Each structure stands twice: as C-alpha cells, then as structure tokens.
Amino acid sequence: MDDMKKKFAIGVDLGGTNIVCAIVNYDGKIVSSLKTPTLAERGKEATIKRIIEAIHKNIAQSAIAPANIMGIGIGAPGPLDVKRGIINFAPNLPGWRDVPLKKILEDEFNIKVILENDANAAAWGEKCFGAGQGINNLVCFTLGTGIGGGIIIDNKVYHGNNYGAAELGHMTVNKDGPKCNCGNNGCLEAYSSAIGIKNRIRDRIKKGVKSQFLNLDNIESIESISLKSIFEAARQGDKLTSTIVEEAISYLGIAIANITNILNPEMVILVGGITNEGDKLLNPIREEVKKRAFYTNYKFLKIVIGELGDNAGVLGAAALAWVPVS
Numbered sequence: 001m002d003d004m005k006k007k008f009a010i011g012v013d014l015g016g017t018n019i020v021c022a023i024v025n026y027d028g029k030i031v032s033s034l035k036t037p038t039l040a041e042r043g044k045e046a047t048i049k050r051i052i053e054a055i056h057k058n059i060a061q062s063a064i065a066p067a068n069i070m071g072i073g074i075g076a077p078g079p080l081d082v083k084r085g086i087i088n089f090a091p092n093l094p095g096w097r098d099v100p101l102k103k104i105l106e107d108e109f110n111i112k113v114i115l116e117n118d119a120n121a122a123a124w125g126e127k128c129f130g131a132g133q134g135i136n137n138l139v140c141f142t143l144g145t146g147i148g149g150g151i152i153i154d155n156k157v158y159h160g161n162n163y164g165a166a167e168l169g170h171m172t173v174n175k176d177g178p179k180c181n182c183g184n185n186g187c188l189e190a191y192s193s194a195i196g197i198k199n200r201i202r203d204r205i206k207k208g209v210k211s212q213f214l215n216l217d218n219i220e221s222i223e224s225i226s227l228k229s230i231f232e233a234a235r236q237g238d239k240l241t242s243t244i245v246e247e248a249i250s251y252l253g254i255a256i257a258n259i260t261n262i263l264n265p266e267m268v269i270l271v272g273g274i275t276n277e278g279d280k281l282l283n284p285i286r287e288e289v290k291k292r293a294f295y296t297n298y299k300f301l302k303i304v305i306g307e308l309g310d311n312a313g314v315l316g317a318a319a320l321a322w323v324p325v326s
C-alpha cells in the first residue's frame with residue numbers, strides 16, 4: 001500500500017471536442033496535464049493516434065518513470081462495454097463503432113487500461129477526491145451540453161445489466177415535453193441541459209418572444225450567450241428566459257426527487273457549468289426535492305455541488321487505475 005502511494009495513474013477524458021490527459025498522484029493531485037483537440041471529424045484512426053500521442057507526451061513532460069505509473073483510466077462517451085473495454089458507439093465521435101480502445105492502449109503502453117463512461121468517471125472522481133469522499137451511496141448529475149449521470153452504490157459504480165445505467169439525463173419528466181436528442185420527448189436533458197435551455201429559447205424567439213435583457217436579434221447568437229447571462233436575465237424577470245430557466249431548475253429538482261425515492265442515496269452531487277449558479281441553483285432544487293421526495297428520504301439527503309470542477313472526469317478516470325470497479 002505504501003508503495004502504491006508513491007505511484008501515479010494517468011487519467012484521460014475523451015470528449016468530442018478535447019482530449020484531456022493528466023498524471024495524478026495517489027492523493028488525487030494532478031502533477032502534469034495537457035489538453036489537445038480531439039479533431040473527431042478526421043475520423044477514428046486519427047483520434048486514436050492523438051490519444052496515444054497525448055499520453056506519451058504527458059508521460060514525457062511529467063518526467064515520471066513509466067514503471068511508476070500504475071495504469072491508464074479513460075473516461076469516454078458511451079455506450080460502452082466496460083469489462084471488455086470497447087466503445088460501442090459515440091454520437092460525437094463519428095465513425096466509432098465497437099472500438100477496442102482498452103486493448104489498443106494496453107498493446108501500446110503495456111500497462112493496465114480501464115475504460116469507463118465519462119459521467120461515471122466524473123462521479124467516481126467526486127467520490128474519491130471531491131465532495132463524495134467517505135460517502136458510500138451517491139448519485140452524480142453531470143450538467144453540461146447534455147446531462148449524464150453516475151450512480152455509486154456501496155462504493156462501486158453501478159453499471160446495470162450491460163453498462164447502460166445512470167442515463168439520468170434521459171429520464172422522462174414530461175410525456176408531452178420537447179424533443180430530446182435521444183429521440184424521446186420530455187427528457188430531463190431537453191429541459192435542463194445547456195442544449196435544452198438554448199433550444200427552448202430559440203423556439204420562443206421563433207414565436208416572436210423578445211428578450212428584454214439579452215441581445216438576441218439574430219437567433220443564432222443564442223449559441224454564444226453564456227448560461228450565466230441567461231440565468232441573470234431570467235432573475236431580472238426577462239420574459240423570454242424566465243420560465244425556461246425556472247423549468248430547467250424545477251425539472252432538475254423533479255429528477256433528483258425521483259432518483260432519491262428510488263435509491264435513497266446519502267448525497268446527490270451536481271457538476272458542470274450550470275453549478276456556477278451556486279445557491280441560486282441549489283436552493284430552489286432543494287425546495288423542489290423536499291416537496292416531492294419522501295420526507296424520510298429527503299431528511300438526510302445532501303444535495304451539493306462537486307468540488308473538482310472540470311477535473312472530475314480526468315481524476316475519476318485516473319482513480320480507476322487504482323481501484324478496479326466492476
């Protein structure tokens with residue numbers, strides 16, 4: 001064990017836009033990291049090459065002897081097969097079908113490689129090094145462009161029958177709700193993700209609703225407007241954004257109440273850009289959950305914001321190289 005504490009692990013966060021690679025020590029400190037564009041549009045082979053190069057470069061710049069690196073953990077978009085280390089399909093990595101990434105990287109680096117869903121990796125990061133330290137049962141919502149989730153039960157990532165568990169963004173919260181990217185209607189993601197919020201604002205602009213605070217004369221300018229300014233406009237009573245933001249928060253509260261009544265976790269951790277709102281987000285969510293969940297389930301539940309920010313995924317991926325999750 002003492003020997004382990006002197007060693008390092010590599011975490012890789014494979015996203016549609018960037019590959020983030022970090023060498024992490026046993027205490028969860030990043031000792032060396034780098035970020036490089038995924039360039040997913042250049043195809044699967046090119047991206048795999050970029051991952052390999054990023055890891056080699058990261059090891060070289062850290063000056064850590066390869067013998068002191070325990071393994072590589074990859075957080076990747078799914079669906080994927082954790083046990084076999086295969087990415088079955090990834091909507092934002094065109095051309096990726098049944099890619100045996102674990103084997104490819106093990107052949108290249110000759111060390112243990114663990115593949116995990118990116119949201120599960122973020123949950124595991126918060127569990128090992130962030131807000132969830134010492135918590136055995138928790139649920140983590142990753143609130144970004146879309147919404148993902150990770151469920152930890154009895155200190156293990158819960159994967160479900162074939163690694164499809166914890167798709168928290170795709171729980172139906174309104175049967176007649178807006179269309180989601182997954183094809184369903186009324187998913188949480190269609191209401192409470194950055195894409196969902198912006199799509200709903202766009203729909204309203206098309207219907208002629210004007211914002212009193214945001215410059216949205218050109219409908220596509222919504223893409224460049226930050227969630228922060230959208231939330232701020234809503235708080236000022238902006239006609240265009242206020243109900244959309246209220247519903248985004250309220251449906252998130254409903255989703256948390258649902259999962260609270262199903263799993264009775266000790267903690268719900270929220271990570272992602274929207275959590276910059278802090279208590280302005282947490283307070284109305286807590287109200288919603290309190291209103292809907294069983295009192296006995298709500299009473300001891302902690303709803304908190306993650307502590308690792310954007311690093312949750314890469315830290316969790318690295319932690320997987322120490323603690324194999326099944």
Ligand SMILES: [Zn+2]
Nearest residue numbers: 170180182187
């Ligand atoms: Zn969906």
